Amino acid sequence: MASLNKVSLASSMQTVRDVAQSRRTRRVLTGLLIFIVLFGLLGFFAAPPLIRHIAEQQLSKQLDRPATIGRIALNPYTLKLEADRVHIGDKDGAGDFVDIARLIVQASWSSLFRAAPIVDEVQLDSPRFHIVRYDAQRFNFTDLIEKFSKQPAEPDSKPTLFSVSNIRLENGQITFDDKLLGVTHVIDQWKLGIPFIATLPSKTDIFVEPLLRARIDGSPLAIDGKTKPFATSRESEVSLRFDGLDVPRLMSYVPTKLPVIVQSGKLSTDLKLNFVISNDAPSLRVAGTVDMNDVDVRDQGKAPFFAAHAVHVAVATLEPLKSLYHFDDIRIDAPSADLARDKDGVLSVERMFAPAPAASGTAAASAPATASAAASTGKIASAPAAASGTAATGTAAAPPLDLAIKRFVLNDGTVNVHDEAASRPVDVGLQKLVVTLTDFSTLATAPAHYTLNTDFKDGAGSLGAAGAFGLVAKTASAKLDLKSLKLPLLQPYIDTATAAQVTDGALSASVNIGANWSKEPVAVMVADTQLDLQSLKLAARGSKQPLIALAQAHVTVKQVDVAARTADITSVETTGLSVDAQRLKDGSINLTSLAGPHEVEPQRTAIHAVKKAQAQGPAWHYKIGELNLKDATANFTDNTTPQPVRLSITPLQLKVQQISDDLSRPLPVDLQATLNKKGTLAVKGDVTATPLKVAVKVNANRLDAAAFEPYFGSKLNAVIASALLNANGELALSQTKSLKANYHGDMALVDVRMLDKATSDPFAGWGSLALTNLKADYDERGTEVDAGKVTFTKFYGRVLLDAQGKLNLKDVVAHESGAPQSLTRDKSGADPVPLTPQAPVVASAPAPASSAPATPAAVTAATPPQSPVKLHFGQLVLQQGRVTYTDNFIKPNFTANLVGITGTIGAFGTQSTTAAPVDVAAKLAANGPLSIRGTVNPLIEKPALDLTASAHDIELTNLTPYSAKYAGYPITKGKLNVDLHYQLANDQLNANNHLFIDQLTFGDHVQNDTATKLPVRLAISLLKNSRGEIDVNLPVSGSLSNPEFSIGGLIWHAVLNLLQKAVTAPFSLIANAFGGSGEELGYVEFEPGSAKLTDVDNKKLDTIVKALADKTSVKMDLIGRVDPAVDEPALRTQYVDRLVKQQKIKDVVGNGESVDLSTVTVDPKEYDKYLTQAYKSADFKKPRNFVGLTKSLPDDEMKSAIAANAPIDDASLRQLAQQRAQSVQQYLDGKIDSSRVFIVAPKLTADGIKDKGETTRVDFGLK
Structure with missing residues (x-):
């Protein structure tokens, strides 16, 4: 196999050598070389000037601005283009528009194979942009936008394929000259890097990672990100970092006018934004932190609105298109908010951010944009619903708001409020405000917990709150801790409810509140609440003197159910309550000026509507376990009387239990009071409001009854200097159809002293007037008074016959007009004769004083009352009485002292069928005794009596002033014995006055114009027997039905007749003596x-x-x-x-x-x-x-x-x-x-x- 490869390689090499050595090949290579050389020559030398010329021409033509390029260099082999000193001027040519120190564009030979422009690198060095804003809508480039926007749009076609890589901008600067605002902004040192932008299919799914660095007015800006701008998903991720961005400079370029002015603020951010479209549903996600430092926001009048030292927001996840807002931490340091409320009750925030009416100008222009934005937002909001499979034609419901704040902290906050909706402008505020909120969520079932602590400004108190609430469960709880809230701050807010002026006072409260608004009506519960009031002072408007003062009050609330309208209050305790009430001269009470509203409160807000709805709801049911007033003081002054009545009740202790809205339930009452620092009053029992029913035990000890003297003192010529009331019994009141009242117990009026109003001399008084086993009953049938025993002790008084012959007892009741009449001196003004030696220095007599008011009472009784009065007294006991009688009608004046008045009168009354036995004894000072015995029934319709009175061994020498004045002779010797017998029955009086005078002897005649011209000695001689005695009887009779009836007058006339007969008809005396x-x-x-x-x-x-x-x-x-x-x-x-x-x-x-x-x-x-x-x-x-x-x-x-x-x-x-x-x-x-x-x-x-x-x-x- 290896050998086979070697053979193939050798064959190929041979073929290449053959081709290269061929002539044709040499021709092609030579032509290619010439082309390359020519291409290079044209590219290096011919193309740059041409490109420069064409570029300048086209730029000037397209931009309507002068454009110049200092140099263009082109490497035709590498396709690298360099342009230096690119300059575009302003439209008028007077200024700069764009300057670029160097522009390098590195094209790619691959563009030939892709059939699309491919740029491997774009680099701009030191670009300078000069932007000018002339007004809100016109810039120095506005004409370019208008020009290119008018060009016809091309028919829809596939996007142009291109690829640009390695976009770099170095050392850029943008100068923004804002002629409208008169400021200049500089964005310098900015650097922008974009790895590539491509629409080629092989490039659209590769992330582009742009980079931006700059300084905005000296504030660093860093933006990193990656995006697939031409992918179907538009998947993008951006890191946005600002550091100390000057916000006020940017806020002026917000498209719409803001209701506030951002005076200062430094914005720093570290945010990551992710955007992606999945199944045609966009998704935007934001995370990171936002910090604002040195925030100062003003209203349109440049008045302070909001300020903060720092605002920190840590965003966990924000997905606004899904209504999801999750925050890890929100912290506001040293915020300060300045709010205002106008006279119509509208907050400055409401007015500030209220939508402007779409009338004209900017508002009208911004309306379409707002509507458009709202429409687009609606489309975006509906996208998730469409993605979840809902019908395309249906309208998807917006997702529920998912707002979660893991932790919110507000530190050292300040709130200032200027309120003009109160009765007068008021400035209130909070300081040292600290608020925390944890685990808040609009969708979670677990409750969020919060705390709030703040101090009211100017040391006006503090407020603390802690609790939890859940929006899903629709429940909330709070524990409020209010300390020392200065109540005068609330004055402008209570002016509409009361005319009282709160001059001092502090309120503290510990309140536990729970609410559940899942029910209808909303359930609001208050439980385990403590209220404390300190140093409360209420004064009338315009006065500094408090009418009501309260040292301390404590209220314990067990439970208040607002929905059920029930309140259960454990106790109300007050200490040091002081009430200063006055009855003014017009009869009104000064406290009523506190109750009425000072101003009518307009119904401005929904709060008033809620109050009105509550007022129209069912009645409240309440219970107060105990009301306890300790060490209270009640002062009352009545200025309607000639002399003001002044009552001071201090200390006052009052305890009322089982108070409720059920007025038919009896209230246990325990009252203890001291009146005018002299006497005490204790009342204990039950009081029922509806129907009225009172059943209490009363114990009064030396109550100052003289304090009430101005109510009737103007009708007397005497001043009650002292009168103390004692009472120990049971008082009952009830009212159904009519009032019923009864009192059973003892009562006494003691230490009574009455002075002459004109001279302040002693007039009358007594030590004690005591009614034992008193039973007083009143109802619609009449009044019944039954006293087992009446004891009149140490009574004394003065009876005066003045120089004009008028008895002072007739002047006890004052005339309707004129100055007070003296009861102890005549018109000469001479000092009165001292009272009897046993009398105190200041003394007066009850017997004459009581007889004076008895006369009008008898006259009134002549008309049968609609409600008759039934009286019964078991026994009247007189002890240690004395009366001083002075006669200034004669000269020298005469004085007699009746002392040692003692005795008893048996049972008598208005219904008595039997007469009361009478046994009274007394003594004329330095004379013999006086006694009155018999029976009397004085209160029946026709009084009856059968009395025998005797006075023995009365020295007649004391009567010398009378004998000298009327007879013309002084008495040098003589004694008088008197035996009287009076019988009254059926208004007919029969009286026998037996006078026995022994050894009456006259001195030498005194020349006196007032003396009788009758032979007085003869009259006496005729009256005397052979022993020097005068023994006569003076029978008198008369009818009480005669309006001129007077027992004294009858006796006086009898004496005068006797003397006149002795002188003018002496033989009638002889006839009577010898039977003639x-x-x-x-x-x-x-x-x-x-x-x-x-x-x-x-x-x-x-x-x-x-x-x-x-x-x-x-x-x-x-x-x-x-x-x-x-x-x-x-x-x-x-x-x-x-x-x-x-x-x-x-x-x-x-x-x-x-x-x-x-x-x-x-x-x-x-x-x-x-x-x-x-x-x-x-x-x-x-x-x-x-x-x-x-x-x-x-x-x-x-x-x-x-x-x-x-x-x-x-x-x-x-x-x-x-x-x-x-x-x-x-x-x-x-x-x-x-x-x-x-x-x-x-x-x-x-x-x-x-x-x-x-x-x-x-x-x-x-x-």
């Missing part, structure tokens, strides 16, 4: 014209003699009187009878017989005879007959004529009166010392006689 008949002893009567005493007159005179026998100092005057109307006719008749009798005496005397003239009488039978004689003998003018003789007349006419001419005159009447007085004097002579009986001038008329006796009399007078 009143005024009849004051005179004796005579027959008309007569001075002769009768037997009746003698008996009267005997009674007078007996009475005056014990009153040796009394003298008696006799006043003779005549009545001319009666006595004068009688005297004239007596004159006629005397003349008739004288005519008979004339007939009898002188007949020689002795005649007793006193026994001479005229017989009626002879009366006519003697009458005629008397008429004829009378010396007066008489009627005559026609012959001149005295005319005869009837008897009556003769009697009338004689009487008419009788010599009766005033002297005759005076003599008659004198004779009558003398007749009485003669009768008394020897019975009464004549030195005590005087005849005084007679009275000749009947004037002044008011009694029913005869006017023809003798009146008696005593002196």
